[in-house]
Amino acid sequence: MTNANARNQMWEWTGFNAMAPREAERADVGPGQVEVRIRAIGICGTDLHIMSGHAEFGKPPLPLGHELAGVVERVGAGVASWRAGDRVCVDPLTACGACEACLAGNKHRCLDSGEFGLHYPGGWQRFMVVPAANLYLLPDAVGFAEATQAETLHCCLGGIDKLDVRIGDQATVVGDGPTGLYFVQLLKAAGAGKVRMIGMRDYRLRLARELGADETTNLRDPDAIPPASNAQDIVIDAAGTETSLAQSIDILKIGGRLLLFGLAGKPITVDMQTVVLKELSLLGSTNAPHVWPRVIQMLAAGQARVKPLLTHTYTFGEMDKAIAFARSQTDEAIKIIVSIDDNQEESQ
Structure with a gap:
């Protein structure tokens, strides 16, 4: 003491x-x-x-x-x-x-x-x-x-709850920062089917695969093939840029769900016509006070690495x-x- x-x-x-x-x-x-x-x-x-x-x-x-x-x-x-x-x-x-x-x-x-x-x-x-x-x-x-x-994980878990992940959902995480790597794990734990990560750093993308990602795409690779348009049930934009948002909207299926998590730091343009015509659900998420006990349990059980x-x-x-x-x-x-x-x- x-x-x-x-x-x-x-x-x-x-x-x-x-x-x-x-x-x-x-x-x-x-x-x-x-x-x-x-x-x-x-x-x-x-x-x-x-x-x-x-x-x-x-x-x-x-x-x-x-x-x-x-x-x-x-x-x-x-x-x-x-x-x-x-x-x-x-x-x-x-x-x-x-x-x-x-x-x-x-x-x-x-x-x-x-x-x-x-x-x-x-x-x-x-x-x-x-x-x-x-x-x-x-x-x-x-x-x-x-x-x-636990602080970062609780924010991510609150976003996962809002997405209402269904067994077998096709999901993509855009952004290979710490939150993106946590989202890969949480999507898998929630029952998502194939989970992909789109990023720009090979080291982090390799780690994403170790943590459960089924596929990864490095946007700096000229031969990279990102997920096809209209292919994903869920996309999590953990990057928060105009480019990542446009890509997220493009690869979502009609009726898909988009979690906006990365902070852009300034206003950015959104293709509202596509959002409307594809009937997309756009969800913002920050804190989630009620999930803290679950996060502690997940850490203790090794469910979140x-x-x-x-x-x-x-x-x-x-x-x-x-x-x-x-x-x-x-x-x-x-x-x-x-x-x-x-x-x-x-x-x-």
Whole structure:
């Protein structure tokens, strides 16, 4: 257990593609709150978009980080569900808790919702105070690094639920990023028949096949043959570009379902005439608060494999190096994890 008087070390986003370390007093733990000692942090593409000004959420200086796992350190008044030493992952989404959307279990639709690490101080720090209701207990079989991916997986699983996957559905995932690789696995788990991935990086496409994809297409290959027009029951656009959207619409069958998941960052053109004439269902998806327990169960049972995606690890003191490496867009880097262990805490 860490000394309660220990100061908090953090990394803050300070401006355009800039960050700096800082030390501060630890926040008080109020009623209904829990302090978590962060043990692992996933680096997300959204972190990079925020730092470069392409995603307007919070303002610097701000510790980012919303893919988090750790250990309960202190518990506030009125919290009976947690105790010091519990291993947890963190749901970064918070809301008012009293509006119609919140009371229906859809806090992501609350007009006052926000996220730690996007709008509010996040997990780029050793100690973080969050509402007790934002924690989920980790089974012993799930490591801290794996648990950081529960946040991403829960978003993906919420999208899969909306698609109403039917046994044998022909499905294509467009985009070979981490979410695309998770979608391949989740489509298979949901009963889809042949699952394809369209991407641009051979390493990731090979991994997609290892994770269950039946076919892959590299758009950089001049001899590549993408799925035919009017062939797919389901397409998931995990890339979020005008090109990926146009291709997704083209390969869907009449009456097909399209999940829009990748964020374009700017308005893009949609071929509405084809959408209408093919009677396509276009579904948007972000958070899905109700699926967190299922994600934890899937991780524990090995139904969602995340370890193959965790390609690089840095220490907390190397956070700036981790971000620089992520920004370099090295093809081999899929998911970068910043790990904090007890030895680091004693030495830094």
